Every structure is written in structure tokens, then in C-alpha cells.
Amino acid sequence: MSDSARVHIEELRLSGYRAFENARLQLDDLTVLVGRNGAGKSTLIDALEFVRDALSDSLANALERRGGIEALLHHGARAAEELSVAIRLRLSYQYLHAVWNRTGLPFELGTLHEGATVTYGFRIGRRRGGLGFEVKKEVVRSGAQMFMRSGKASWRLNDMPWSGVRLASSDALALPFVAELDAVYRALLEALKTSVRSYSLSPASIRVEPPISGASILNRDGSNAGDVLHHLERNKADATWINRHLAAITPGVVRVRSETAAGRRLIRFHQRYNKSKTAGVVFDIGDMSDGTLRCLAILLALRQKPAPALVCIEEVEDSVHPAALSVLLDAISASTSRCQVLLTSHSPEALSHPAVTPERVRVVEWREGCSQLFKLSPGAEEMSRPPRSVGKLLRTNALFTAKDSERVEGDFFKAP
Template sequence: MRQFKSIERCDIELSPITILVGRNGVGKSNILDALRFVADALRNTLEYAIRERGGIDQVRRKSLGGRPTNPMIALELSLQGGQTARYSFKIAAVQGREFRVDLESCDILNVNGDVTHGFKVSNGQITNWKSTSPQPAAVPDRLLLVAASGIPEFRPVFDLLTRLAFHNLNPEVMKFPQRPEPGMLLAHDGHNLASVIKQLESSDPAKLERVQDYLQAIGVPVKRITHKQAGALETIEVGQEMSVPGGKRNSIFDAIALSDGTIRALGILVSLVSAGPSLIGIEEPETALHPAAAGVLMEALTEGAERTQLIITCHSPDLLDHESVSPEMIRPVLLENGRTVVGKLDPAKADLMKKHLATAGDLLRLDQLAPDPKDIQRQEDVRGTLWEGIA
């Protein structure tokens, strides 16, 4: 990604679980937002994705010299059957307020690395079209991939990128009854939790039981989670075991009675077990959880990563203390001269972890999670094929 918010130039290789760590305001959420921007622009429109973020001036990097910056995002994707894809676009601001797609490029490669299908759009004109299907019409302020998603070869790229889920869960929103919403993906703020639970209840109740198991391990005595209709709206109901004098009693709680930590953990677990997303980005999953629950949360994340790639931001040493957290997962983020810098973990620190002399949590407590200077340098030098299409 380039010239997106505080990011001038970042090139991140994602692991099955990638953990972004760094001080406040260094650009961790901006990295997640760059990915979310792609999903928003393809699911809705580019205009929507930009407007949602306060306009093109908020999306493009504000440079000190006042030189105009044009945001670029390029992604390398693994598709099913050994295929890979490269998808990238660059947005240009027009007269400060408006925007247009300057360049857009999509290549689909077979197992041998040969491009089998692809397109390139430059300034609203298709300049390269590699497909036997007819070309859709290019429009200057829209991404062609949306129109091209009707063509079977391009569909897997569109499907993958529109199934990126991002969560910055808001307990207040999750507790209140909501209008039913179709779709399996839990929304950014979690407002459609009841709809997703309803779908899980009917399609895969065993997964909902797994959520209950994890909640119990976290320390919430949940016996049952059910979807509940409330007139035209819907919410959830949770059965909990309560200790009372002389024994235990089961009580039913409405969502509104649940604790903030419980409903946030419920949201994260539901998203992790649902089959929908191709990648899940979670902002500070540890928020509102007791430190003693961090280990269980990390176990749930590890299990979730068997199905779906995860990228999380994290400020919790307790979460990073878990034995499953390896140096390859950690991506320290810094802000240098107002620019976000992210890289693999410094090898000396990775070595301490490998030799069990320190956990990632210990290093975070000591503010010792630094990026590898060589990896930062690599990003300066990178001229790889991924950027060929648009740079």
C-alpha cells in the first residue's frame, strides 16, 4: 500500500495470523483500513468507500511538502486450485475534492506463474483485456473489477476481496435489537450479531457450541446462545448458570444485560467460527477482557486461523505471552517522520523468543518489539511485479 493515510510505502507479507503491535497513533488501524477500503470499494462503490472515510483528502497521505499524493493498493492473493492473482489500483484526486481511478490492474496466474486472464485500465480506458469474454464498460470513478465479477475467471478475485471482514466491535451497538440483515459476515461494529447467530443456529449449530465452550473457558458460564425475534427487530438471548445460595440456577439474559467483555468476546468468537470470511481483521481483540482470559482468546484465534487468515492489532502483553505466538506473527509498527513503517520482527528479538528467553508479551512490556531494519530497507527497494501494473 502506498500514500494511504499515514502509509507512504508499506509492503507486508501476511502470515496465517499477523499481529500488528506498536504505540498509539503509529498507523496500525490505517493498515487494516487499507484492506477494508478495498472490500468497501468493491462491495459498494469507490465513491462510498471514500465518502465513508471523510473524502479523498482524508484517504490520501497528507505530505509535508504539500505534494499531491495518490493512494495505491496492490494485493497478491492465493486462489483455489493453485492459482494466484495480483490486483492493484491507484486513485488520483481531481481538484482536491473529486477523484478518479488512475490505474487498475488485475492478473490471474496459473500454477506455473503464467498470466491466463487479466485486465488493465488506465484513466477510464481499458488498455489491456485478456479474456475470451466481452469487455465490460470502464467508468472513471468505478473499479472495473465490480463489472468484471460477472465473468467467471475474475469472480474468485472479487469474491475473495469482498469477503474480508473487519471488526472494531462496539458493545453498545451489539446489545440493542437490530433490523434483520442477510449475509454471514459480522459487521465492523458487530451490529448484525443476531442475524449471524441465527444463520449459525440453522446452518451449523456445532459451531455455536464451540463459541459457548470458549466463552465458558474465558469464565462466562454460558449455557445457551439463541437468536430472538423482537417484533420486526432481532436480538440474542443468552442462558447463563448463576450461583445462588445452596446451588446453581439457569437464568436467561437479553443481550442488553450482557457485560461488555462478554458480548465483545461473543462477537469475535462468532466471527472466527463463521465460514464466510476469507480474512478477518480484528482491532484489539483483548479489549474489555480480563488478562486471565487472554490465553483462551489466543487459543480461539489460533483455531480460527486454521480456517481464515487473521490480522489483528494488539496492545496486550498477556495475549502475546501465549506459547503459540511465534516471531513470524509479529509485525512491529512505528511512525517515522509522520510515516508508518512496518516490518518483520528484528532478528535479535526473534532469537530471544525462539530460545524461550522472552515471550512477545515480555518484549512488548519492555517496548522492545522493533522491526527488522533489513525488512524496512527491502520495502524501500521493492520494484516487484506486484507494482508493475500500476506504478
Template sequence: MHLRVTEVEAHNFRSFEQIRVDLDPLTVLVGQNASGKSNLLDVLRFTSESLRKGLDSAISLRRGISAIRRWSAKGRPYDVTVRVILKSDEASASYSFTVGSKRRTEFEVKNEACSITHRGQDLQYEIRNGTWVAAPEDLKKIPLARAALALPIVAAVKPFGLVYNALTGMRFYTIYPNVLREPQPPGVPYPLEEHGSNLASVLREMQRTGNQWLPDLRAVLKRIVPDIGDFGVRQIGGYFVVMLVHEMDTANRERAFFDLSQESDGTLRILGLLTALYQDPPPTLISIEEPELTVHPGVIGVLADVLKETAKRSQVLITTHSPDLMDCVPVTSIRVVERVKGVTRIGPVNKEQIGAVEDRLFTPGDILRLEGLQRGEE
């Protein structure tokens, strides 16, 4: 089993002054609009992209270091710090880094540290201001760049690679139906891209290789949209087109094939979400913003079952505004996100409300509607 993120800390990242959040195999973020839910997802995404694409690329994608660090009214700009704790049955690890400004648009890595305990072996390294402070002797020979993280290079030394693989194996999704509706040029067959722009290529590869979860994908799709019996991918010219097989008359076994341009937003989004959740190999973490969008409330329970099942092989982190979805997950997996005087605070549901749910007086959705979920101790 790969390392799972059990704790995230962030200092001066966007709306976070200082936060520490415990994460479960399935964690559900709940809060008002603009409370900072997406910012927590972006802490992990920024970490993953900084390692996978490079720190400069990750910062540029966010329009510069000034758009990432918390706003300061006067004085010196804040340094941004991220720390992640990871655990598995065989290992425990931590990884952190601090990025500061040099000039207006320039930045530097002020500190980076990683430690891991794996099968009785303890390894760690720390870098301050471009200099090795602590590390195995063979690592100290590696030259350092002040504007880049070292873990992508250090990952070649076992078991630091376990940390690198866990953090770069995360995937973040906001599925857009309009992206799925158009014919798609051949793309990478894995992983599914953020908005589903390579859905056809991923589904085609899943069918070609006999993905072990393909029968589950088909079965769940049929539970949510009962007249869909199957799907296929056709190549038309230089494009891939996903076709859904609709069972028009089960008695006479009449079927009709429709490409995605003829399907509803809800059907498209469900297909995209299920593809993200059933792709193989499983990402180390799957993040989805508001999976309930365009989904009929009557099948939210089915979607919740898939999320919980997926959490057995991939860590799952979602945001939601749906009381129905909240009712389908353990109340202890919910984190309440609030904005207090311009700063985001995150914590579990408070003890009184957890007690009311455990005593079966109310559901989390009931409490959300009646008084709102309240944040407890962070």
C-alpha cells in the same frame, strides 16, 4: 481453499509513503497509538469496499480523496496506489489500482491491473487512463468508466472471479458492547456487521441452520465465562433479543435467563468476537482491532487459541497492545508498526529479538515491557 493475501503494498495512502507488508494466516500488528496500525487494515478495507460498494462510495465513506491520500506540503497531490498479492494451493494472483485527483473532490482511476495463474491458465488485464492496454479480446469489448474499477465486471470471467471473491469476502470488526446491549431489529443473517448491529440475527440463523461451529462457540464461551451454559434468541415485538443462559446451581440444574442489557461489557464483546470468528461460511479475511479489550487477562490464552484455529479457515489480521496476547502467537507472525518523521514503517520483529524468543530467553511480551519490540527489515 480461497486465495489468501500474502503481501500488501500501499503508496501515499494516509500515513504510508511506500510500504510492503508480508501477511501470514495469522498476523498481529503491534505499535504505539497513532503509529498507523489501523491504516494498514484500512488499505485492505478500502480495496474490499471499492470493489463491493463502488469506488465512489468507498472514498465518500472516508470523507473524500483528500482524506485518503498522504498529505503533501506543496505541489501536486499524491496519487494513491494499492497492490495486493494473493495465493492458494491452486492459484496465485495480483491486483492493483491507482487513484488520482482531477479537481478538488473529483478522482479518476489512472491504472488498474489484475493477473492470475490458475490450474495452468494465465490471464491478465491492464487498464491505463480509461483504456484497455492488455486483456483477453472478450474483455476489451467492455466499456470503462474513469471513476470506477473494472474488476467487479471482469469477475464474471473465470478465474478473475477468484480474486474478486477473495477481496470482497473480507470482514472488519470493532465490536461495541453498547451496540449489542440493545434489542435489535431483524437484520441480514450473514455476515456479522462491523460493530455487531445484527448479532441477534446472525446467532438466530446459526441456530436455525445448525452452523457446524456452533458447538465450538458455545464451548469457548463457557470456558471464558464458566456460568454461561447456552444462549438463545427471542423475538419480542419487532425486535430480536439475545438471551444468555446462566447456570446458577449446577447440582439442582437451576438456570437463569438474562438478556444482553444485563451482561458485562467483557461478556458482550467476547460473544461478538466469537460470533465473528465462527460465522459460516468463513470470511476470506477477518480483521479485529484490539480483541483483548475488556477481556480478563486470564482468558487471553483461550482467545488466542480461537484466533489460531480460525486462521486455518479464514485469514486473521489483528492489532493489539496486549503483551499476554503477543506471548500466545508465534513471534514471526508479529509485525512492528512505527511512525518515523510522520511516515508509517512496518516490518517483522528484528532478528536479535526473534532469536531471544526462539532461545527462550524472553517472550515477546517480556521484550515489549523491557525495551519495546523493534522493527527489522521490511
């Protein structure tokens, strides 16, 4: 099964979450968030991570890392008493079948030959009395299958025998328990726990070269880049892809390689000497620019294995020369066959790349006491067609948005 056939995240929904009173983010193969500093771009990525953290660790720990429920509740023009998060994603038949083969859990193969589109979400609020929090509602909807959990720690799953089982606590999510009963719910849980990887890369952290860990998944700050590079070097196609793009980003670089010394994973850059076709000079990671290190980490994030469904990269243009940025965006565009990519940017150069079409752009703005999400207006879409670009509109302050923001209308947990 190819990585690209596994999971596709279609939509994120938020209500009462930090600066967002109500927002609906539809995700393409490549999605670019544009907005001023503090508009709410990072909050959208954090919400995706919040769901992942709540299911892979616990809801209590996910909240605590973010300062508790009071730090997440919306305090705009209308203060929220509850917050809701939901994600809609598509699970391929191959992915579902692999989970069924591995677990042996019940699975109606005949009804899901085209895969399953699933909406999962939950609503949480302050516990009565003001101490702590509790889950008010938790929902999974996928075609004829439905799981719903009430705020009284009871839950029901269609008319199956385990309907009515009670959880021990109202501050825990039920999906991990339901996932032990059905292959679709197990596949959903595994997808939500592993499908989102977000990056705010730090060249200083990359330069540390920590002890060997053997990890194949890149850390958020890129600090284990050497381990990920070492893992990818085992595949010639991956190593060639990284070296080819890095050579185009940093002139003179022939290849980048991982090495070991004193139990630490090192990264060495081999650079061409004069007009020689071979690498003549080897540079330590401390000799390379911030831009080169960020580009290397982004390339590793795009190529890491297993491939996440969605790779989120904040401020893709940071420390990167405009010429190198074009090469980097070429690599990002080519990688959308392996995974979805979500970028944040306020760079006219990045937004002028051919891959950044108006349909892929979402504008985040602070209006009426809250963050709101918009698509481009029809006029702006037309004006950003080649030979013009989204970046040119941004540079001239003409990135006009649609009249209405992207919101969830009606039932927040509705099925697609």
C-alpha cells in the same frame, strides 16, 4: 468445498495511502499488528476494506466515506499526488471451479489445477484541473493472464477480442466489467468483495438487540450478534463450539441462546446456579459485562458463515480479563484452519500467548514523517522464543525491529 480452501490473502501493498508512503504487509494465517496509538494499525485494515468497498459499491462512494481523495492522500514528509493499493491473493482450484460451474464463463481448467495467485491493484489521483479524481492505472496479473487499464478509460486484456473496449468514465474501476468475460476475473472480483471482514466491536451496539434481519454475516460493530447466533445455532457443532469457549471465558455460563420477542432478536445467557450441572438462571444481554459481549461477538465473527478469508479484529484485548483473553486467543488460533485472522494489540498479555510467534508479528511505527511497517529484528525474534515471549519484550520495551521497513521495491503491481 471447505471454507478454508477458498481464498488466501497473501499481501497488501500501499503507496501514498494516508500515513503510509510505502508499505508491504505480508499476511500469515495469524498476523498481529503491534504499535502505539496513532501509528497506523487501523489504516492497514482500512486499506483492505477500501478495496472491498470500491468493488462491492463504487470507487466514488468508497472515497466519499473516507472524506474524499484529499483525506486519503499521504501528506507526510513528501506529499503524494497519487495513491496506490494492491492485494495479492491465492484462489484455490476448487474456488475457481465453483465459479466456472456457476457462471459458465471461459476457464482454462488444465492450466490452473493448483489454483491461481493473483495480484490486483489500482492507482488513483486528482483529476486534471483539481476537481474530483480519476483512475490512473488498474492492473490484474496472474501467471500468463494480464489485464491492464490506462488512465484514459481504455483497457486491454491480453489479445482477446474485447481488447480496446472503453469505459464510460475514468473514475470507475474496470474489474467488474472484465469479470463478465472470464471466470478467473469473476472469481477474483467475488473474492475481493467478500473476503475481508473487520471488527471494531461495541458492547453498546450489541446490547441494542435490533429487529430481526436474518443476516448470517456479523456487522462491524457486532450489532446483529443475535441474528448471527441464531444462524449458527442450526448447526450443533457451531453452537457447541461457541458455548464451550464462552463457558471458559465467563465462569458459570452454560450456554448462550437466541430468542425472539416483538420482532426483535434477543440474546439470553444461561448460567449455572450454585453447583448444579444445569442452567438455573437466565440473564438478559443487558446484565452481561462488556468483556463477555465482546468475546461472544469475536467467537461469532470467527464462526460466521460463509467464512471470510480474513477476519480483522481491532484491540482484541479491550475489556477482556487476562485469563479470558488466553481462552479467546486459543479460539482464534484454532480458527486459523477456517480463515486467516489479523489482530491489532498493544497488550503484553495478548502478545504472550503461544500462538503469537515472532514470525507473525508486524510492528507499525511512525518514523521520518510517515508510518512504516517492520518485522522483528533477528535478535528480538530469538529473545521472544519460549520460555520468553513477544509480550515480555513489549513489557520491557525491547521489541526491536528489523533495520529496514517492509516496502514495495520496483514495480508496485508486479506479479508474485
